[in-house]
Amino acid sequence: MSAVWTLDAVTARHGRKTVLEAASLAIAPGEVVGIVGPNGAGKTSLLRAGLGLLPLAAGEALLSSRPVSALKPDERARLVGYLPQERRAAWNLPARMIAALGASDLSEPEADRLARACLARVGAGELVDRGVLDMSGGERARVLLARLLATRAPLLVADEPVAGLDPDAQLLTLDLLRAEAAGGAAVVVTLHDLGLAGRACDRVVVVSQGRIVAEGAPREALSPEVLAGVFGLNGELVETPAGLVLAARRA
Numbered sequence: 001m002s003a004v005w006t007l008d009a010v011t012a013r014h015g016r017k018t019v020l021e022a023a024s025l026a027i028a029p030g031e032v033v034g035i036v037g038p039n040g041a042g043k044t045s046l047l048r049a050g051l052g053l054l055p056l057a058a059g060e061a062l063l064s065s066r067p068v069s070a071l072k073p074d075e076r077a078r079l080v081g082y083l084p085q086e087r088r089a090a091w092n093l094p095a096r097m098i099a100a101l102g103a104s105d106l107s108e109p110e111a112d113r114l115a116r117a118c119l120a121r122v123g124a125g126e127l128v129d130r131g132v133l134d135m136s137g138g139e140r141a142r143v144l145l146a147r148l149l150a151t152r153a154p155l156l157v158a159d160e161p162v163a164g165l166d167p168d169a170q171l172l173t174l175d176l177l178r179a180e181a182a183g184g185a186a187v188v189v190t191l192h193d194l195g196l197a198g199r200a201c202d203r204v205v206v207v208s209q210g211r212i213v214a215e216g217a218p219r220e221a222l223s224p225e226v227l228a229g230v231f232g233l234n235g236e237l238v239e240t241p242a243g244l245v246l247a248a249r250r251a
């Protein structure tokens with residue numbers, strides 16, 4: 001099946017510093033791809049460069065076979081839903097209005113219905129009328145996840161969607177993203193929890209110092225050699241009745 005998102009030898013810089021070097025990636029409908037790597041490795045830069053939010057110094061990024069640089073903002077918004085790492089909200093709007101922003105293609109009543117349904121899915125059904133600035137960080141994260149789900153975009157990109165969430169909410173978030181993939185969406189998610197990445201992702205991409213250094217099925221990409229060389233960990237991903245978990249200590 002043809003890729004919904006392609007990065008072809010993408011290089012990107014922040015000022016003089018190269019933060020992404022010749023990164024190539026192809027994301028297909030129906031798969032959940034985890035991007036992992038240490039702090040500062042270049043995960044967010046990869047997402048932003050691939051979405052046209054960070055200028056490319058070299059290479060090409062395509063959304064549904066079209067160069068991202070050629071897409072108008074509304075075209076891009078139809079092709080991809082993006083949940084940034086920062087959970088910023090400028091205005092204290094109620095959760096249902098924030099979630100409805102994901103569905104700007106719908107009429108107001110339809111968007112409101114969908115927003116409420118998405119808030120219920122993420123376990124924030126009780127918060128529909130609460131201002132997003134009058135919530136805990138984890139509650140706000142759920143509302144922003146609901147906004148992402150409301151986009152119904154063919155590509156969903158979530159930058160650290162489980163950071164700061166309680167264990168149940170982390171698993172729920174990944175279950176919901178997996179459900180979107182089962183429905184045909186392509187899902188790309190950055191994660192720091194390598195066990196969760198192993199459990200929730202079909203494929204894992206390891207970024208280190210601005211380069212993709214490993215890619216494949218979770219246990220293949222997160223081999224003991226990669227855990228040691230990239231993360232400074234001695235150990236491995238271990239299969240348990242609950243799925244893969246990381247059994248490792250600092251090297």
Ligand SMILES: Nc1ncnc2c1ncn2[C@@H]1O[C@H](COP(=O)(O)OP(=O)(O)OP(=O)(O)O)[C@@H](O)[C@H]1O
Nearest residue numbers: 014015017019037038039040041042043044045046
């Ligand atoms: N606005 C910026 N200006 C200058 N350098 C930046 C900027 N944003 C990020 N960088 C640098 O780019 C590199 C990659 O950062 P990036 O945010 O992509 O990493 P990351 O893998 O997402 O990290 P984290 O896990 O900490 O979120 C880092 O060296 C970082 O210091």
